[in-house]
Amino acid sequence: MSLIGKRVVVIGGTSGIGLATARAFLSSSASVIIGSRSSAKISEAIRALPGPVDAHPVDFRMDNELERFFAAVGAFDHLVVTAGQAAMGPFDTLPMDQALAAFDSKFWGQYRTLKAALPYLNPQSSVTFTSGVYALHPPKGGFVLAAINSGLEGLVRGLAVELAPIRVNAVSPGIVDTPIYAGLSEQDRQALWQDLAQRLPVGHVGTAEALAECYVFLAQNDFSTGTVLLADGGAHLGSA
Numbered sequence: 001m002s003l004i005g006k007r008v009v010v011i012g013g014t015s016g017i018g019l020a021t022a023r024a025f026l027s028s029s030a031s032v033i034i035g036s037r038s039s040a041k042i043s044e045a046i047r048a049l050p051g052p053v054d055a056h057p058v059d060f061r062m063d064n065e066l067e068r069f070f071a072a073v074g075a076f077d078h079l080v081v082t083a084g085q086a087a088m089g090p091f092d093t094l095p096m097d098q099a100l101a102a103f104d105s106k107f108w109g110q111y112r113t114l115k116a117a118l119p120y121l122n123p124q125s126s127v128t129f130t131s132g133v134y135a136l137h138p139p140k141g142g143f144v145l146a147a148i149n150s151g152l153e154g155l156v157r158g159l160a161v162e163l164a165p166i167r168v169n170a171v172s173p174g175i176v177d178t179p180i181y182a183g184l185s186e187q188d189r190q191a192l193w194q195d196l197a198q199r200l201p202v203g204h205v206g207t208a209e210a211l212a213e214c215y216v217f218l219a220q221n222d223f224s225t226g227t228v229l230l231a232d233g234g235a236h237l238g239s240a
Contacts, residue, residue: 001222003028007076008219010034011060011113012083014041016178017130019048020208021080021215026051028216033073035060036083060109066116078219079117079127081110087144099144106130107148111155118163126167126225128218129156133174133232153228160226167225169218174232176206201234 008025012018013034022032026049035058036042042055058069060083084106087098110129121127134142135149152170159168175196181189197204214229230236 001220003030003078003216003220006030006078006219007073008032008078008080009070009073009076009117011058011079011081012036012130013055013080014038014045016082016180017173017176017208017211018080018082019045020212021082022053023049024209024212024216025078025219026053028220030078033076035069060113061104063112063116066112070116070120073120075120075122076117077122077125079114079121079125080215080219081113081128082130082215084109084130084148088141090141091143094141094144102144103148106145107151107155110152114159114168121166123165124222126169126219127159127163128215129168129170131156131170131172131228133172133230133235135172136230136236137238156228157226164225167218167222169224169227169229171211171214171218172228172230172232173211174200174206174235176208176211178208201237204233206231206233 003025008030010018010022010032013022014036022034025032033054034045035056037057037059039057042057046053046055056069056072059065085102087094087102114127129152131149131152132145134145135153138146156168156170177193193205211231214231218224218229
């Protein structure tokens with residue numbers, strides 16, 4: 001399915017995987033609209049992307065903001081959501097409010113986004129959520145994300161039936177080198193990548209560009225729905 005002239009909304013399209021995905025859709029001659037909570041990041045993304053981009057601030061945890069966002073966007077063809085907050089830590093000490101905030105962001109944020117977007121999606125459109133490899137292979141302290149990601153993958157399968165012929169899929173990333181790790185020093189980050197690379201079958205951590213190709217594929221492939229596309233370098237095999 002050609003993406004030429006198609007309108008693609010990327011929520012979370014201002015950094016990391018979302019920004020790379022917006023760039024990949026632009027390279028496929030799609031028209032891209034990005035949404036983010038940060039107006040400053042929106043400005044940075046517009047400067048970084050290689051083509052004209054429409055952008056609006058939106059907090060996907062807020063129904064009224066989502067409704068305003070999609071009313072401004074109007075009819076479009078493909079929805080991608082890469083945004084989402086995490087919560088990590090031991091079960092006995094992780095504050096309940098952090099676990100609830102992570103669900104409200106990554107699970108309910110994606111749910112709310114599609115709910116608000118649905119009136120503007122055409123019947124040949126697609127929706128791609130973002131889960132994660134912790135659904136299959138959670139580390140210690142990763143139980144909240146394991147639950148959220150598993151719930152999202154079940155939601156994808158249910159919505160693929162519920163909303164047909166709109167296609168609903170998800171990308172499940174593993175460890176990806178993105179600005180989320182910017183808090184680490186360069187030395188510590190490189191040491192982490194080297195350690196993980198030695199334990200992954202592919203021998204390296206992921207890039208945002210590699211993950212972006214997954215979102216483009218799922219938008220283009222009109223025979224994929226209810227699918228979780230795993231791109232984790234083999235982490236689900238238990239080696240990392």
